[in-house]
Amino acid sequence: LAKTTQPISMDSxxxxxxxxxxxxxxxxxxxxxxxxxxFPSQGPRFIIQGxxxxxxxxxxxxxxxxxxxxxxLSLPRVSLSDTAVYYCLVxxxxxxxxxxxxxxxxFVKA
Amino acid sequence: NxxxxxxxxxxxxxxxxxxTLQCAQDMNHNSMxxxxxxxxxxxxxxxxxxxxxxxxxxxxxxxxxxSRLNKREFSLRLESAAPSQTSVxxxxxxxxxxxxxxxxxxxxxxxxx
Numbered sequence: 001l002a003k004t005t006q007p008i009s010m011d012s013x014x015x016x017x018x019x020x021x022x023x024x025x026x027x028x029x030x031x032x033x034x035x036x037x038x039f040p041s042q043g044p045r046f047i048i049q050g051x052x053x054x055x056x057x058x059x060x061x062x063x064x065x066x067x068x069x070x071x072x073l074s075l076p077r078v079s080l081s082d083t084a085v086y087y088c089l090v091x092x093x094x095x096x097x098x099x100x101x102x103x104x105x106x107f108v109k110a
Numbered sequence: 111n112x113x114x115x116x117x118x119x120x121x122x123x124x125x126x127x128x129x130t131l132q133c134a135q136d137m138n139h140n141s142m143x144x145x146x147x148x149x150x151x152x153x154x155x156x157x158x159x160x161x162x163x164x165x166x167x168x169x170x171x172x173x174x175x176x177s178r179l180n181k182r183e184f185s186l187r188l189e190s191a192a193p194s195q196t197s198v199x200x201x202x203x204x205x206x207x208x209x210x211x212x213x214x215x216x217x218x219x220x221x222x223x
Contacts, residue, residue, distance in 0.1 A: 031209065032209040041216075042214075042216055043215050043216055043217055044153070044200075044214050045214070046211040049211060087152065091209025096141060096143070096158045096160055096166070097155060097158070097169070098143070099155070099169070100152035100153040100154070101152050102150075102151060102152045
């Protein structure tokens with residue numbers, strides 16, 4: 001299973017773009033990269049998933065370079081409500097043993 | 111839109127007591143999971159069920175048992191609770207293998223005295 005490494009915490013201000021980078025040097029050929037968001041007292045919530053290049057949805061963008069050894073979650077114009085923990089996971093294709101790291105605690109200030 | 115429903119939301123047990131945490135999903139998902147999350151930590155996989163009728167150990171299975179009752183329901187049992195099992199327990203479901211997004215319940219907060 002590919003291990004991921006993320007910054008422990010990040011601070012930002014309302015209206016700024018936030019980029020959270022995740023390293024996954026041992027990613028396998030068929031693995032996907034998935035990001036989750038978790039608010040206090042709630043279960044994680046799926047944000048975005050990608051395999052290569054760029055994926056965008058209504059919430060975020062995910063940038064994956066050609067070597068796929070890292071990925072960057074981009075949150076445009078964050079608000080106070082984006083304060084949460086963000087987890088980067090690399091999917092274990094063909095298996096189910098999902099590994100959540102400690103995640104990145106994003107704190108958005110007014 | 112219930113999604114994944116966990117019961118109870120809170121529970122306090124004494125050491126040695128037994129307890130079953132319930133989880134049900136209404137998304138017709140094949141796979142279901144149980145995680146625990148300790149304060150300030152990420153989630154750790156306890157057990158998972160790839161499909162109805164199958165269960166397998168995750169990262170931290172000791173002290174727990176599971177039952178995949180049917181496609182909708184996946185329960186987690188603590189036979190003899192220990193203080194080290196104080197945690198928040200999350201159930202999740204997904205449509206397929208580990209690369210498929212998982213949908214989580216809101217958790218059960220369990221304290222063992």
